[in-house]
Amino acid sequence: MASELRLVGVGVRYGGVQALDDVSLAVAPGRVLGLIGPNGAGKTTLINATTGFATLAAGSIVLGERRIDGLPPHRIARAGIARTYQNIRLFGALDVRTNLAAGAYAQAGRLSDDDARALLARAGVPDVPLAATAAALPYGDQRRLEIARALAARPTIVMLDEPAAGMNPAETARLVTTIRAIAGEGIGVLLIEHDMALVRAACDDVVVLNFGAVLARGTPAEIARNPAVIDAYLGTSGEATA
Amino acid sequence: MNLGTFYAQHSRLIDQIGINALLALSLSVSLQAGQLALAQAAFAGIAAYVSAIAAMQFGFPLAAAIAVAIAAAALAAAALAYPVRKLRGIFLAIATIGFGEIVRVVANNVDITGGAEGLSGIPNDVTTPIIYGALLLVALALVALARTKFALAVKLTREDENAARGVGVDVGMVRFASLVIGGAIAGLAGALYAHAFYFLTPTDFGFARMEQILVWCVIGGVTSPAGAVVGAVLLSILPEVIRPLADYRELTSGLILLGVILFVPNGLSMLWAKRGV
Numbered sequence: 001m002a003s004e005l006r007l008v009g010v011g012v013r014y015g016g017v018q019a020l021d022d023v024s025l026a027v028a029p030g031r032v033l034g035l036i037g038p039n040g041a042g043k044t045t046l047i048n049a050t051t052g053f054a055t056l057a058a059g060s061i062v063l064g065e066r067r068i069d070g071l072p073p074h075r076i077a078r079a080g081i082a083r084t085y086q087n088i089r090l091f092g093a094l095d096v097r098t099n100l101a102a103g104a105y106a107q108a109g110r111l112s113d114d115d116a117r118a119l120l121a122r123a124g125v126p127d128v129p130l131a132a133t134a135a136a137l138p139y140g141d142q143r144r145l146e147i148a149r150a151l152a153a154r155p156t157i158v159m160l161d162e163p164a165a166g167m168n169p170a171e172t173a174r175l176v177t178t179i180r181a182i183a184g185e186g187i188g189v190l191l192i193e194h195d196m197a198l199v200r201a202a203c204d205d206v207v208v209l210n211f212g213a214v215l216a217r218g219t220p221a222e223i224a225r226n227p228a229v230i231d232a233y234l235g236t237s238g239e240a241t242a
Numbered sequence: 243m244n245l246g247t248f249y250a251q252h253s254r255l256i257d258q259i260g261i262n263a264l265l266a267l268s269l270s271v272s273l274q275a276g277q278l279a280l281a282q283a284a285f286a287g288i289a290a291y292v293s294a295i296a297a298m299q300f301g302f303p304l305a306a307a308i309a310v311a312i313a314a315a316a317l318a319a320a321a322l323a324y325p326v327r328k329l330r331g332i333f334l335a336i337a338t339i340g341f342g343e344i345v346r347v348v349a350n351n352v353d354i355t356g357g358a359e360g361l362s363g364i365p366n367d368v369t370t371p372i373i374y375g376a377l378l379l380v381a382l383a384l385v386a387l388a389r390t391k392f393a394l395a396v397k398l399t400r401e402d403e404n405a406a407r408g409v410g411v412d413v414g415m416v417r418f419a420s421l422v423i424g425g426a427i428a429g430l431a432g433a434l435y436a437h438a439f440y441f442l443t444p445t446d447f448g449f450a451r452m453e454q455i456l457v458w459c460v461i462g463g464v465t466s467p468a469g470a471v472v473g474a475v476l477l478s479i480l481p482e483v484i485r486p487l488a489d490y491r492e493l494t495s496g497l498i499l500l501g502v503i504l505f506v507p508n509g510l511s512m513l514w515a516k517r518g519v
Contacts, residue, residue: 053404072414073407074407074410074411077409078410082408089404089408091398091401091405093401094401098394101394102406103409105391105394105409105410106409149409153409153410
């Protein structure tokens with residue numbers, strides 16, 4: 001069941017723009033890989049390429065033993081990769097219960113109310129009513145519901161695209177617990193995040209993207225000390241050494 | 243007035259209402275999947291001609307003629323599904339209306355359909371119980387379908403095609419299936435029409451009819467099959483009950499449509515389903 005996601009030499013081109021260039025990385029079961037980088041570095045493109053929403057110009061993507069690049073999005077979802085979106089993409093007009101049932105669409109059988117509540121609890125929002133309309137929930141709860149919907153698919157890999165965006169510090173701190181718990185279940189997590197405190201607390205490994213290419217990789221502590229990363233992303237080296 | 247006289251006086255209207263309800267259901271299948279595919283009248287027209295020709299020229303019994311007609315309509319829908327697979331919204335509407343016009347023009351110009359003069363003398367062997375029996379069967383089939391996972395896939399496709407793909411819904415298959423199922427239902431309605439009214443011209447299933455079907459669905463509530471039926475029944479009866487309205491049929495239906503869009507944007511189905519989807 002637990003299998004590794006490997007991207008090898010992945011390239012994506014949008015018209016004349018090289019959005020991703022020769023990117024290789026692996027998301028291992030039970031580990032959290034942070035993906036950081038400036039805006040436009042290609043982070044979301046990497047999730048889109050993995051989940052079949054962007055076409056590869058080069059490279060390959062393998063889940064366990066199975067090559068998944070070139071498959072349509074719904075086949076990749078069924079293969080065990082679930083995701084959330086930078087701009088929340090819940091089924092806003094539908095209730096919480098149906099959103100979770102949507103997440104479990106590819107699973108056999110029906111999602112019971114108990115199953116639905118268990119998913120909400122794992123995503124850190126046990127008290128959200130199942131009959132509530134998704135779009136009417138507070139922003140932070142919507143982000144959590146998206147995570148719960150991803151978990152409903154019983155995924156091997158979960159890709160979270162800026163799950164802390166719009167959350168306050170207390171909510172962000174609780175999100176760390178949620179993400180670590182997901183990895184604790186043996187799921188491989190890829191986390192796109194700008195908040196370095198969250199990255200440091202939640203991630204086992206970090207990959208830094210810049211202009212579509214891998215700039216650096218290592219543990220969060222190593223990345224925080226890397227001069228090239230500091231220069232490109234975390235702040236000018238002048239500030240860092242001051 | 244007893245029931246027998248009432249039926250004798252209004253049997254044509256009663257039959258027409260049943261057929262209209264079927265046409266409304268056929269379009270609601272597409273609308274529920276969020277697809278503004280407006281070829282239902284054309285599918286019905288194809289089936290009407292196929293069943294009429296099967297009965298008149300090849301001596302098919304009624305059941306066989308209807309079955310062949312439904313198959314022809316479903317096949318036409320399947321054939322149309324491929325070229326429109328990338329079209330959405332207004333572009334899909336235009337392409338499918340164009341398909342309807344092609345069907346009408348062809349029917350107008352080939353010999354086997356009788357051209358503009360149409361076909362007459364179609365065996366008149368569809369009765370009111372057959373029409374309402376068919377309507378009941380289709381309604382039951384749709385209720386059964388609403389309990390399956392396919393119904394969830396349809397709902398998710400309507401709400402957000404990409405998010406639906408992201409949870410494993412084969413959106414292309416949903417769009418294809420909804421067009422073909424809707425086409426088959428429209429085909430049934432068309433075949434019944436041919437045999438209930440035994441006279442058929444190319445304009446019977448032209449753009450004006452398609453527009454009527456859409457109005458019924460919008461008035462009833464675009465995502466509600468029951469609403470579509472109510473819309474069809476209401477707008478079929480209204481001009482008969484209020485006689486002056488019959489002369490201004492298009493104007494009246496236009497005003498009603500405007501009123502619904504302005505005041506009950508989700509259609510009449512909102513009146514009995516307070517919340518929900």
